[in-house]
Amino acid sequence: MIEEQIRGRGLDEPRVIEAMRAVPRHRFIPEAYRSHAYEDCAVSLDLGQTVSQPYIVGLMTRLLDVRESDRILEIGTGSGYQTAILARLAQSVFTVERLSVLGQRARETLESLGYDDIHYRIGDGYEGWTEHAPFDGIMVTAAPDKLPDALFRQLKDGGKMVIPIGEELYSVTRSGEEAVKVHHGGVRFVPMVEDGA
Numbered sequence: 001m002i003e004e005q006i007r008g009r010g011l012d013e014p015r016v017i018e019a020m021r022a023v024p025r026h027r028f029i030p031e032a033y034r035s036h037a038y039e040d041c042a043v044s045l046d047l048g049q050t051v052s053q054p055y056i057v058g059l060m061t062r063l064l065d066v067r068e069s070d071r072i073l074e075i076g077t078g079s080g081y082q083t084a085i086l087a088r089l090a091q092s093v094f095t096v097e098r099l100s101v102l103g104q105r106a107r108e109t110l111e112s113l114g115y116d117d118i119h120y121r122i123g124d125g126y127e128g129w130t131e132h133a134p135f136d137g138i139m140v141t142a143a144p145d146k147l148p149d150a151l152f153r154q155l156k157d158g159g160k161m162v163i164p165i166g167e168e169l170y171s172v173t174r175s176g177e178e179a180v181k182v183h184h185g186g187v188r189f190v191p192m193v194e195d196g197a
């Protein structure tokens, strides 16, 4: 997976490669789909959700530029796979999932693998996690239609968010009140659900 799908496509940031090598992807995937864990595609979780293709996880992780001292907010815990990679790179990860079955299962997997600097919340990702804001980086792994303002406001000045908006991937750097957006190509993510809508 690493040689062909990650390095082979030009992702060679050593810390990202090391984190991806260290996290056993199959442990995050339900048994029924586990044989596909290392294939070059997204894999089903339950409840209609998916864990992203390895390359997309690697790309988004590299784009976030995580430093060891960073506190990162993640929206869409899903299986917890991306959470594990972020946890290897950052000081702490705050992860929010709206489906309690998935959030709970991810937590069990991550705890069984010994990750302890992760904070879990079941709730609406559009609200972020105000009590722990501001964050050095925000990773969004479900797709809203536009940049959620509450999340932007929980970024530190100079901080970065990586987010699919519709079917386009962006990195968004906060510069004061301005969102400096860079486009990184087309992607497919499950929608970021608005519970109030």
Ligand code: SAH
Pocket: 049, 050, 051, 052, 075, 076, 077, 078, 079, 080, 081, 082, 083, 096, 097, 098, 099, 102, 123, 124, 125, 126, 141, 142, 190, 191, 192, 193, 194, 195
């Ligand atoms: N990063 C995950 C993949 C996430 S799939 C992994 O590595 O496995 C997207 C996840 O976002 C799903 O679990 C979905 O339930 C969740 N989600 C969708 N809308 C949300 C919202 N408004 N708030 C929090 N989580 C949300």
